[in-house]
Amino acid sequence: MQTFLHGRDLIGDLDFSKEEVETVLEVALDLKRKRALNEPHAYLRDKVLAMLFFFSSTRTRGSFEAGMAQLGGHGAFIESTTTQISHGDTAKEIGEIFGRYFDGIAIRHCDWPIGNAYLNDVAKASRVPVLNMQCEIYHPFQCLADLMTIMEKKGRDLRGKKMVVSWAYAASYLKPISVPQSLILQMPRFGMDVVLAHPPEFKLMPDIMDAAQEQARKSHTGFEVISDPDGMEKAFKDADVVYAKSWGAMLTTEDANEGARIISQYKHWITDAQKMKAAKDDAIYMHPLPADRDVEVTSEVMDGPNSVVFDEAENRLHAQKAVMALTMA
């Protein structure tokens, strides 16, 4: 068990080794028990986390802020628009200065294709850990919560379990590709056979695909890609885990109108009860939320017995507290 994570950044999913992720999960489960029993766990007394947002959030903001308070510290909510970032404060200034005020810097910056570079530039200038609350490439804390949820529902040994990571239709906005990218990188390390399904225009980044293939090869797990206009139902067959969400066609076009036009061709990529019948009877349905209800997924599935979306959202809190306690204490 690798336990020394003090001072470490978490920007990409593979920044922590498999053993280190296992430590995070152990600590997260312990913190979840402690919270249920109302046991104090103030591992970050007097510590303050900067939470810098360039993009809106419900779960990420709420869970980081609540998590810091439960750990005895404080989460300072900072919207980029209320800072001097647009008046000259660069990533270097944020890293240098916030690194002197705060004990950790968490950032959400999903802008294509600059968010991840911004986080790395802040990290280079910072003396404290930088935590990725989502960029355009990775959503590592979502993925840790997802892994924790899958283990709670399917057991710690996930070898041989089939996980479908599927694109889904949504009309609300062009959602980042970070969630599916994080999932295909992390899940093979824990033994799952991953099937990635999307219409042809919704490919993920080639270097992420290569890295995911490499993780699957090293872990001796399956990694299949279904890139087919009608591939959703086929992908669901015999799945243990169905993780179906929308993302934008960023690798095909950076034009928002063209992206919306492409998306509009695939309204049939909705998770509904009929498609879920192709999965195993005890398959779980996952989504990081927010979901476009009755567009991306039917309410029947989202509120149905196979859905674990609210446990998944809860586990954001426990997984993040674990990483914050391990890196910032």
Ligand code: CP
């Ligand atoms: N899943 C997720 O990151 O939710 P928010 O965008 O609401 O933070």
